[in-house]
Amino acid sequence: MGIELFDRDVLLVIDVQNDFCDGGALAVPGGQEVVPVINRMAGIFRHVILTQDWHPRDHHSFASNHPGRVPFETIEVAHGKQELWPDHCVEGSMGAAFHPHMHPDRAELILRKGFRKTIDSYSAFTENDRLTRTGLTGYLRERGLGRIFLSGLAYDYCVLYSAIDSMRAGFETFVIEDACRAIGMGDSVATANYRLSEAGVRRITSSMLGDEAA
Ligand code: VGL
Ligand code: ZN
Numbered sequence: 122m123g124i125e126l127f128d129r130d131v132l133l134v135i136d137v138q139n140d141f142c143d144g145g146a147l148a149v150p151g152g153q154e155v156v157p158v159i160n161r162m163a164g165i166f167r168h169v170i171l172t173q174d175w176h177p178r179d180h181h182s183f184a185s186n187h188p189g190r191v192p193f194e195t196i197e198v199a200h201g202k203q204e205l206w207p208d209h210c211v212e213g214s215m216g217a218a219f220h221p222h223m224h225p226d227r228a229e230l231i232l233r234k235g236f237r238k239t240i241d242s243y244s245a246f247t248e249n250d251r252l253t254r255t256g257l258t259g260y261l262r263e264r265g266l267g268r269i270f271l272s273g274l275a276y277d278y279c280v281l282y283s284a285i286d287s288m289r290a291g292f293e294t295f296v297i298e299d300a301c302r303a304i305g306m307g308d309s310v311a312t313a314n315y316r317l318s319e320a321g322v323r324r325i326t327s328s329m330l331g332d333e334a335a
Pocket of ligand 1: 136274275277280
């Protein structure tokens with residue numbers, strides 16, 4: 122069953138960066154496999170927006186900045202829980218660069234997130250205090266852009282949070298499942314599936330879009 126695309130539809134590509142691909146600092150298993158799928162999708166959407174996870178070296182999401190803590194633990198911070206990660210996507214580093222086969226040429230906007238030392242940002246729309254806005258909603262509204270189709274890394278973190286916030290902002294929202302890969306910590310994928318359904322986000326496959334879609 123094909124989905125007809127409109128001129129105002131946006132392909133939102135989350136964090137397809139070296140550190141989230143195999144061999145990277147916070148590798149998402151098979152992360153680089155999304156690249157050819159996203160490149161094909163980028164050719165059929167009128168609008169493409171990329172995000173880039175972009176942290177200062179002393180970022181509080183890095184376990185290395187919390188003595189006695191190790192990656193993949195969760196701590197309590199002023200605004201709630203924060204997972205601790207290996208150092209990743211340090212601003213300006215090779216790990217923070219887009220995967221070399223990802224072609225950002227068609228991107229109209231590259232949005233960086235997580236650049237403030239004491240707050241992480243999984244979502245492309247709202248930082249992890251759930252209050253501080255990235256400006257993406259305003260950008261989309263001001264340009265009259267409409268439905269949001271998500272792809273990228275990681276399905277169970279930044280894609281999940283971005284999709285939920287996109288719905289909250291009032292955009293009809295889709296996640297292109299085969300254009301995503303998950304970190305998979307504990308039951309994070311099952312939880313993500315549940316939360317996406319609960320939020321009203323539609324999960325689709327790339328075969329439902331473009332010329333091949335029947
Ligand atoms: C992400 C963990 C930490 C992501 C970013 O892009 O999903 N996950 N920073
Ligand atoms: Zn990060």
